[in-house]
Amino acid sequence: xxxxxxxxxxxxxxxxxxxxxxxxxxxxxxxxxxxxxxxxxxxxxxxxxxxxxxxxxxxxxxxxxxxxxxxxxxxxxxxxxxxxxxxxxxxxxxxxxxxxxxxxxxxxxxxxxxxxxxxxxxxxxxxxxxxxxxxxxxxxxxxxxxxx
Numbered sequence: 782x783x784x785x786x787x788x789x790x791x792x793x794x795x796x797x798x799x800x801x802x803x804x805x806x807x808x809x810x811x812x813x814x815x816x817x818x819x820x821x822x823x824x825x826x827x828x829x830x831x832x833x834x835x836x837x838x839x840x841x842x843x844x845x846x847x848x849x850x851x852x853x854x855x856x857x858x859x860x861x862x863x864x865x866x867x868x869x870x871x872x873x874x875x876x877x878x879x880x881x882x883x884x885x886x887x888x889x890x891x892x893x894x895x896x897x898x899x900x901x902x903x904x905x906x907x908x909x910x911x912x913x914x915x916x917x918x919x920x921x922x923x924x925x926x927x928x929x
Contacts, residue, residue, distance in 0.1 A: 798822055830874065830910070831860040837906035838879055838918060845900040849892040855884040876915045879907075887922040897929045 790802040794811065797819035801810040811823035819825075824832065835858040846853045863876040887893055897920060901907060907916055920929040 796820070827862050827864070827874065831862050831877065833906050834877055834904075834910055834916065835860040835879060837904045838881060838901070841900045841904040841907075842881055842883075842896070842920070844903060845896040846890065846893075849896070851890045851892070851896075853883045853885055853890060857882040857884070874914050876917070877910065879916065879918045881918065881920045883920070883922045883928075885922065886924050887926060887928055893928065 791799040791812075792802070794800050797814040799812050801812050803810070812825065812829065813819040813821055813823040814825055815821045838860075839856050839858045843853065843856055858879060858881045860877055860879045862874050863878065864872060865875045867873045883890070890896075901918060907918075910916060918929065919927060921927050
């Protein structure tokens with residue numbers, strides 16, 4: 782990662798649908814609000830937030846384990862957003878809950894305790910979101926054993 786600014790461009794397609802442009806060499810992603818506002822023809826902003834956190838956590842876990850020449854693949858991640866109303870009765874994301882699953886048993890990975898204690902620190906998106914929204918992270922191995 783670098784400290785170069787990241788820019789995403791959106792262009793309204795129709796109603797709440799937007800073409801989201803990430804760059805000249807990347808496909809355009811159609812985003813939309815779910816019904817009743819939109820038609821749900823693409824991921825919503827809430828889903829994109831969950832995807833960003835999940836992708837960053839997964840990449841950070843992979844990066845941290847590969848530093849020790851470990852192969853945890855395939856890594857899976859599920860992120861759920863807890864949505865509710867704030868004091869002003871506005872809908873807000875009240876919390877994010879991430880569940881990472883390693884593709885191998887924990888016993889096959891060296892330095893796993895060290896990685897579990899530090900991989901979240903490398904996750905730029907999660908650390909930034911966490912400044913405003915509580916984010917919980919659980920990690921499981923391929924056998925379903927909770928490691929964190």
